[in-house]
Amino acid sequence: MSDHVLITGGAGFIGTHLSAALLERGAHVTAVDNLSAGRLPTLPALLQYERFRLVEHDITVPLDWSEPVTAVMHLASPIGPAHVREHPVSTLMAGSAGTVNALEIARRHQARIVLVSSAEVYGDPNVQPQPESYRGSVDPVGPMSGYQEAKRFLEAMAAAYRREHGVKTGIVRPFNVYGPGMLNTDTRVVAAFVTRALAGQELIVNGPDAVRSLCYIDDFVAGLLAMMDCNIPGPVNLGAAEGTAIGDLAALVVSTVGSGTVTTGPSKAADGTARCPDITLARQLLDWEPTTLLRDGIAATVEAMRAAAAPPATVRFDVPSAWLSLIPESTPRPLRCRAGCVRDALRWLTSTYPVLAARLLSPSGELVPWTNLFLDQDNVRDLEGMDTVLSGDVVLVALPAMAGG
Template identity: 40%
Template sequence: MSQKRVLITGAAGFLGSHLCDRFLAEGYFVIGMDNFITGDSKNLAHLSSNSSFLFIQHDVTNFINIEGDLDYILHFASPASPIDYLKIPIQTLKVGSLGTHNLLGLAKAKEARLLIASTSEVYGDPLVHPQTEDYYGNVNTIGPRGVYDEAKRFQESITMAYHRFHGLETRIVRIFNTYGPRMRLNDGRVIPAFMGQALRGEDLTVFGDGIQTRSFCYVTDQVEGIYRLLLSDYANPVNIGNPHEITIKDFAEEIISLTGTTQKVIYKDLPVDDPMQRQPDITLAKNLLGWEPKVGRAEGMKKTYDYFKNLTEAELHKSEHKDFSNYNK
């Protein structure tokens, strides 16, 4: 039997790099693609000598050409943190629209199955809790977060259009907050933000009053859910996340306890349209995929902290100064 081939976009990112590892472990030939806007080449450095891995530096909003057959495509190219998509709002919209369109065309030409990475942000600031896949969401289309939320909602729409009109094999995963090694320390998301502040001896910043909730899924659980969904026969969206909910205030105290630091929690104004609740209903994933998270938060956070505390001083204090002007055209 010939070796199956998979293309993973956003391969140098946090989730993308872990997916490369998983598919290589499963015996696939993996083609990783990234343009390094937010990805980091060090996330793939350990694969440089792997004969079953090929990396292509490319922006998926431009035409994509891949030599040879493809069995699967996983589209994970997109800024995923508020700091990123507020700096590059136009590129965020383009990668969700033009990039997805290009990959749908590639999947059609190669007769490949395409899985797209959607997000819990399609639910906006939800009026239904926990969030089920049949909830349509409460999203501000013109707010600052709309560039990410609407890019993902459009991505789902065009993917389903290709599925219905062209009969294309497609899968949609709605990813809830995920964490683990290789997260970027200064990307603005809750866990790397808290970890960075704790390791630098800074007070931990909570936005709002801290009673807003999040549910955190460890990366190996997330990858397992994505892998099972790809190989399933289900085309509609599926939530993959950990349903164990915690307030941001309580989570900050957990980080202080984990890191053994003496900082206090300080409070700042809540960003515009920041969701107050985020908890997946994973009934569908349990029934359809036989999937549920296995790694508890204490275990996962210990592994994540071990990764972050081994960063160099330069990495720990690194600030993002990249010129994004070319990506906002």
């Protein structure tokens, strides 16, 4: 009988790549996912395999799973700094209830379980590079605490199940995984930069000297499989030992794409200035280290995202008449632009007509609280906020939310 691997978050970016690698090994794969992040272009190809099955389920709810499994890979988690900051409750639930439910499946079936944590458990580190023994510097009530504490809970519960129930747990800590298959709605740094560069737009780099370890997806999946095939408890860092300055990454993306510009600014609060792994344990215990050069990985990512990119939407703005009175009468009406997301549309509007900027955007580039913005009947705050993707012909309606708008 071949292996049967259950993957929580199996329809996501890492999950689909892991599924493909397991199918190539001859395993049966069950992907459990609530599809909240949407369907990736690679998912239909996986569904063509008889040995692949998709179970639409929210892992924060217990899963009544009776079919034997040889391994569980727990990847389920919201992703992207903007998303996890805006949705800390669901992020914490995925890391807590979701983790317990995944561990229970492994316990019932006496299966090996690999749990994917994050480099965020190190917080804003004061040790360079970060070994697994470093306990980190995390603010439990900071803007990223929902994600950081979810991953810290994941690790603590994995260790508890191993000690109390004898579950064969393994923990990996990924560092900024990227590669083909990322969506243009992904707010992680590589995908966000490539999306903007492909649209010929500005790449805003807050803190160009901030350093990140960037690990190509194929390398990371190889590390996951090595962890699955052993009984090492971890945690084990998986990432590129050499860090890349965010400013250098932006320049590389623009050069590879052949369009876009780079603008630098001060770093944001709660963004670690340098986060790079010590991968000594991965080398010694897993015989693993990344082999893909950054320029090659970025080139492959750009090629895939270019092929999948949808044409920008034609956006028409419906704004209060009092606002229109501030714009020269010679301005063509209605106000129109081409944009791929709400953020880009508002940047065009406020840069073309600066008098409207204070009514729409804060100094940090977010929608001001005294204005609501609607796409069709939906407030964009109830969608993906400023990163809401636009396609086709759309209308953005701006309405004051309170006096003073």
